[in-house]
Amino acid sequence: MKNIFAKTLTSAAASVAIATGANNPAQAIKLNFNWQGDAGYSATGSFSYDExxxxxxxxxxxxxxxxxLQFLNVSFLDPSKNLLGTxxxxxxxxxxxxxxxxxxxTSTQTLFSPLNVAGGTGVIGEYFFQGTVGDSLQLRQDVDQQGTSTTLDQNSGSIQVSQVPEPASLLGLLAFAGLGVASTLRKKQASC
Incomplete structure (x- = not known):
């Protein structure tokens, strides 16, 4: 009975992974980015584009x-990990x-040169993230919408980018995991 269940599970997972990949070819790629300031403030965000x-x-x-770019969002946290804004x-x-x-x-999946994201919509007190990647990045807060802002934190321009796995890739991993489970169950049944 376990053998039939394992074969069915494996077959279903593989079919779903193949069908998803064939019917929904990869187009949009989503990436996350993370920044950590020297004083403990941080920024996390994501963006997407059609590859x-x-x-x-x-x-x-x-x-x-x-x-x-299809979307780009960013959230800022203070050193105690309290959300400042999204x-x-x-x-x-x-x-x-x-x-x-x-x-x-897109080839190296790295941000470079000038970066300015978040605020800029005309609200006093909004946060924004700006600078030059590899040189200096700053988390700032607008004071008066007249060009005056306060630097809350900065770092040497370091920011990390990572790709979010596609759903089809995750289904493929599940299918391979199912094959491993089925193989293990068959070996156990053969030894009994």
Whole structure:
């Protein structure tokens, strides 16, 4: 009975993984980014673009329709891990901030050059993240919407980017895990 269940489970998982991959080819790629300031503040976010149409270098600036980014959001935390704010800088392929600057190399999956995400929508007290990757990145808070802001934290420009696994990839891993379980059950039954 266990053998039939294992075969059915394995077959179902493999079928779902194959069907998902064939019927829904990968287009949108989602990545996460994390930043840690020297004083303990942090930023976490994610962004997405269509990997079938994006060039090697994605450069986006200003408000309005973006060329390649589909979305970009970022959340800021204080040193005690309390949420300071969450911003949807790009939503539905449209940037909300005239200060927005984003540069990404799709081949190396790294951010580079000027980066300015989050606030910029005209609200006093909003947070924003700006600087040059590899040189200096700062978490700042707007004071008066007249160009005055306070630096809350900064670092040497270090920021990490990681790709989010696609659902089809996860189903494929489940299928391989199912094969391993089925193989183990068969070996146990054969030894009994």
């Amino acid at each position: 079938t149409t994006a060039p090697t270098i994605i450069s986006e600036t200003g408000s309005g329709a973006t060329n390649f 911003y949807n800088t790009v939503s539905g392929g449209v940037s909300q901030s005239s200060f927005f600057a984003f540069n990404f190399d």
